[in-house]
Amino acid sequence: MIEASACSKIILFGEHAVVYGQPAIAVPLVDLRAHVTLQPSEVGLVFELPRLTESIHCDTTPSHPFCVLVQNFSQRYEHNLPNVCIKITSQIPIASGLGSGAAISTAIVRGLGSYLDIEIPLETQNELVYAIEKLFHGTPSGIDNSVIVFEKPLFFIREHALEMLENKLPFRILIGDTGVTAETHVAVSAVRQLYEERTSKTRAVIDEIGRIAYEARDCMKRGSWRDLGALMNHNHRLLQTLTVSTNQLDLLVTQAVEAGALGAKLSGGGRGGNMIALVEERDAENVTEALLKTGAHQVISTLIPSVTR
Numbered sequence: 001m002i003e004a005s006a007c008s009k010i011i012l013f014g015e016h017a018v019v020y021g022q023p024a025i026a027v028p029l030v031d032l033r034a035h036v037t038l039q040p041s042e043v044g045l046v047f048e049l050p051r052l053t054e055s056i057h058c059d060t061t062p063s064h065p066f067c068v069l070v071q072n073f074s075q076r077y078e079h080n081l082p083n084v085c086i087k088i089t090s091q092i093p094i095a096s097g098l099g100s101g102a103a104i105s106t107a108i109v110r111g112l113g114s115y116l117d118i119e120i121p122l123e124t125q126n127e128l129v130y131a132i133e134k135l136f137h138g139t140p141s142g143i144d145n146s147v148i149v150f151e152k153p154l155f156f157i158r159e160h161a162l163e164m165l166e167n168k169l170p171f172r173i174l175i176g177d178t179g180v181t182a183e184t185h186v187a188v189s190a191v192r193q194l195y196e197e198r199t200s201k202t203r204a205v206i207d208e209i210g211r212i213a214y215e216a217r218d219c220m221k222r223g224s225w226r227d228l229g230a231l232m233n234h235n236h237r238l239l240q241t242l243t244v245s246t247n248q249l250d251l252l253v254t255q256a257v258e259a260g261a262l263g264a265k266l267s268g269g270g271r272g273g274n275m276i277a278l279v280e281e282r283d284a285e286n287v288t289e290a291l292l293k294t295g296a297h298q299v300i301s302t303l304i305p306s307v308t309r
C-alpha cells in the first residue's frame with residue numbers, strides 16, 4: 001500500500017485582493033493534513049471519499065475533478081489510466097478557507113507518483129493541482145495550491161515567480177472556525193460584482209490590502225508582532241467593506257482582540273470559514289477561551305516557524 005499526504009494552509013494577508021494582482025501572504029499548516037492511500041483495484045480507477053458512502057468510479061464519472069486530475073497526470077506522463085483505489089482521509093475542515101481541496105489534490109498527485117514510481121517535481125505538482133483548483137473555483141489566484149505544494153510561507157503575487165517569505169521569529173496563530181461552510185467562488189463573485197458596480201472605490205480598497213501585505217512582509221522579517229497585529233485588524237476592516245465578512249466573523253475578531261490578541265481578521269474567502277488571531281504565548285489560553293465562548297466551533301492553535309535565508 002502507498003501513502004501520501006499534503007498540508008493545509010492559512011492566508012495571513014491579502015485574500016481577495018490577490019485575485020486582482022495584489023500580493024498575499026500564506027503559510028502552511030504542516031500538522032493539519034489530507035492523506036491518501038493507494039491500492040490496486042479490480043474495478044478500474046476508484047476514489048473513496050470521507051463522508052461519501054458510495055465510491056467515485058472514474059469510468060462512469062470521468063468529469064469528477066479528481067478523475068480529471070488522474071487523467072491529466074496520465075497524459076502528462078504518457079501512462080495508461082491506472083487501476084487503483086485511492087482512499088482519501090482528511091483532518092482539514094472542508095470549504096472553510098484552509099485549502100482542503102488543494103491539499104487533497106496534492107496528496108493524490110504525490111500518491112500517484114509513488115504508486116507509479118515517477119518523481120514529480122514540485123512545479124509540476126503545482127501545475128496539476130492548479131488545473132483542478134480552476135475546476136473547483138473558476139478563477140483561483142493560485143495561492144492555495146502554491147503554498148500547499150511547496151509547504152513554505154509565501155509572499156504570493158499572481159503570475160509572478162514564487163517568493164519564499166522570511167520570518168524572523170516563530171509566532172502563534174489561533175484559528176477560530178465558525179463552523180459555517182462557505183464556497184470560495186461565491187465570495188469571489190460577490191467581490192467581482194462590487195468591483196464592477198463601484199470600481200474606483202473597490203480598487204482603492206484592494207490596493208490598500210496590497211499595501212498592507214507589503215508592510216506585513218517587512219514586519220515578519222523584523223519580528224514586529226505588534227505592528228503585524230495592527231495590520232491584521234486593518235486588513236479585516238477592509239475585507240468588511242468588500243462584503244466578505246459576517247456578523248459571526250466580526251464578533252470572533254472583536255472578542256479575540258478584547259481578550260488580548262495582537263490582531264485578528266477573517267482568513268480565506270470569508271462569508272463563513274475561519275478567522276485568525278495573532279497572540280503572544282501568555283494570552284493564547286485566554287483568547288482561545290474567548291473564541292470558544294463566542295461560539296467558535298473549534299480553535300486550532302499553530303506556531304508559524306521562523307524561516308531565515
Ligand code: PMV
Pocket residue numbers: 011014015016017018019096097098099139140141142143144184188267268269270273
Ligand atoms: O480558498 P480560500 O477560501 O482560502 O480563499 C482563497 C483566497 C481568495 O483570495 C479569496 C481566492 C483566491 O483564489 O485567491
